Amino acid sequence: MHSETRDGMRIDWDAPIEMSDGLVLRADVFRPIGEGRYPVLMSYGPYGKGLAFQEGYSTAWTIMAAQKPEVLEGSSNKYQQWEVCDPEKWVPHGYVCIRVDSRGAGRSPGVLDCHSLRETEDFRECIEWAGEQPWSSGKVGLSGISYYAMNQWRVAALRPRHLAALMIWEGAVDRYREASRHGGIACSFSKNWLEMQVKPLQHGRGERGARSAVTGELVCGPETVPDEELAKLRVDAWPSLINRPLDDDNYRDRSGLPERIEVPLLSAANWGGQGLHLRGNIEGFLAAGSQRKWLEVHGGTHWVEYYTDYGIGLQRRFFDHFLKGVDNGWDREPPVLLNVRRVDGFVQRAEHEWPLARTRWTRLYLHAEGMALRPEPPTVAATLDYDTMGEGLSFRSAPMAEETEITGPSALRLRLSSRTRDADLFAVLRVFDPAGKELLFYGALDPKTPVGQGWLRASHRKLDAARSTPWRPYHTHDELQPLAPGEPVDLDVEIWPTSVVVPKGWSVALTLLGRDYEHGQDSAALSNMKNPMRGCGPFVHDDADDRPPAVFDTVCTLHLDPADPAWLLLPVVPEAAKEVG
The missing domain is CATH 3.40.50.1820 (Alpha/Beta hydrolase fold, catalytic domain)
Structure with a gap:
């Protein structure tokens, strides 16, 4: 010394x-x-x-x-x-x-x-x-x-x-x-x-x-x-x-x-x-x-x-x-201090619990007609195929009638089948302006990230009922439940928490992929990170041993059924608490 x-x-x-x-x-x-x-x-x-x-x-x-x-x-x-x-x-x-x-x-x-x-x-x-x-x-x-x-x-x-x-x-x-x-x-x-x-x-x-x-x-x-x-x-x-x-x-x-x-x-x-x-x-x-x-x-x-x-x-x-x-x-x-994210910065706000007690848990249902997110369930059944290594399926809401805050965890419920024994589902929560341009935020490491993301391997769909909530499904990950090719299964997907105030006239969207999200713009890099960052930062899922193409490079089918509709649950905060900064 x-x-x-x-x-x-x-x-x-x-x-x-x-x-x-x-x-x-x-x-x-x-x-x-x-x-x-x-x-x-x-x-x-x-x-x-x-x-x-x-x-x-x-x-x-x-x-x-x-x-x-x-x-x-x-x-x-x-x-x-x-x-x-x-x-x-x-x-x-x-x-x-x-x-x-x-x-x-x-x-x-x-x-x-x-x-x-x-x-x-x-x-x-x-x-x-x-x-x-x-x-x-x-x-x-x-x-x-x-x-x-x-x-x-x-x-x-x-x-x-x-x-x-x-x-x-x-x-x-x-x-x-x-x-x-x-x-x-x-x-x-x-x-x-x-x-x-x-x-x-x-x-x-x-x-x-x-x-x-x-x-x-x-x-x-x-x-x-x-x-x-x-x-x-x-x-x-x-x-x-x-x-x-x-x-x-x-x-x-x-x-x-x-x-x-x-x-x-x-x-x-x-x-x-x-x-x-x-x-x-x-x-x-x-x-x-x-x-x-x-x-x-x-x-x-x-x-x-x-x-x-x-x-x-x-x-x-x-x-x-x-x-x-x-x-x-x-x-x-107060036990919770949030920097609520807006398109032009952040506003500090004190809260007393998480998730916020006044949250209006809002379901938006997936509709094949118009590829829309709507507050009412569909009335007509449909199936939608997508190439898991392609652009996936995107559903968008109508423009917001008023400024809308989304702060908290989200969840997704749907029925999916695969042509193989498994499927990886990447769920991406997005926001678009009236001209159709996606709003990308500076992420923790990647300067261009979507609003929220969630992931689930279909064979890991088993839930822990005691630890799950409507807004945060909790998976046990203690056994594999392989798919029968062509047979649909119910999937509950956790989407990690987020905060965004969506301006009036803007819309929210959900994209379902079989691979990592990419924004399609110029990538970024850090000297201490290996991956070029294209929307997920360094947190990508590209290991061929874990995702063999014979299983995961396939075609999946989304099953939309009025009797058991697919939905996205969003944490809409109806009114603002007193601001602290």
Whole structure:
């Protein structure tokens, strides 16, 4: 460990934290110069505590600086790192910031096994270590985005005695449903993420890795280990994922247990996080055992809002109250804060529950005539065929007679048959202006995304009746129910929550596909992502082993029957609550 005082902070580089099995993890500790005991903000993850944001995630940094120049103000930005807090914006306010390289990553040795039970236990031990240091007040808060949020749901379930508050920003809680298999369909993001963002920061890459722009030390440790040896020190999650189509202990061990959480938490979701950074923040909030919990939902780019004045202000009020005991009124805040999405921006609004109690659950029925969404069921039966790798089927509502807010989860009920033993259904919720141009929003990662998305593999259609609601069908994913070719089955599809105020004269639409949605415009890219982004960001479903063409490149038939009509359930909010910003 090397310690120094610089930029108004005391910094302990590579502080050792010994685990119960004898392995020593390494952490950087940023703390105030003044003597005293301070609350701690901690993060634990695999992205290399010594890798500068600007170097490791250059396009993301450029986008953030362009969209929100305020994030660069008030800091030298030398200590900025991907998805964790900037110590220069927290240490002067009386916090200790600790970044721990997870086992097998960065400067921490060991076997790299992301989201594993061992990682969760390591995190718990790091929290207890931090709470017992002479500069610590004994209260530890957890903060961070994505990976640094997902592991909070797990470690908090272990109830470390020094854990005092959680700031869970755009993560996931259910490894199967939110991060690995959407509706039972394998998402290739996990495979590409390991290759692009985790393996390059494995401990032992040494000279093949980056050097810290601040300390000059090798980000991935002093040793340069041959690739074949590194492979033995790394658990590749993709083979186990692709060979496990059903929800089992492998996924559950890597999922959170929010019902066991007791400490205060603020769960921050992103409307644009279709595919990873949305559902879990809402589901975790609802299931959390804590009596003091809040949900915030915003929009825009995945990593940006956390660093803005708005994001830091929200975090600081929360942590000041629960880690410092400041009577700043946080405990009197309504439990839900929504940034309601409009075509020209966002409007903040406080709410008291989720879904909103005043929601007018509205069914729009699918009609073959005119390919329409209408409030009344059809009177004539029809069948519609579509090529699963083609443009699918699209149904559109009449123009809105008045401005209409849609905020909350949606659901889809229909009957479908396939010419093979299975089918993948991709349901896309869309909005069109009077000229027929689709409204695309800046998603969490993709700058052009539709309003909402849902997925279901037909053989995974079995529902858990106890956990399902009319607006959120819950699938067990515990057995396969193959289709008989040509025989229709009922499918209930969960469409992840959304928020959009549809202007008068505009319309909503539903598109049914057998593949990922693409907007047909120019694609976008990020330096830390493999896929060109065409509407779904990196959260695509293109693995040939999971989706063999002989099964999924086929023709499906939608069966529209007046006796059992197909419908889309939308959460229409009839009137606005008092605005708070």
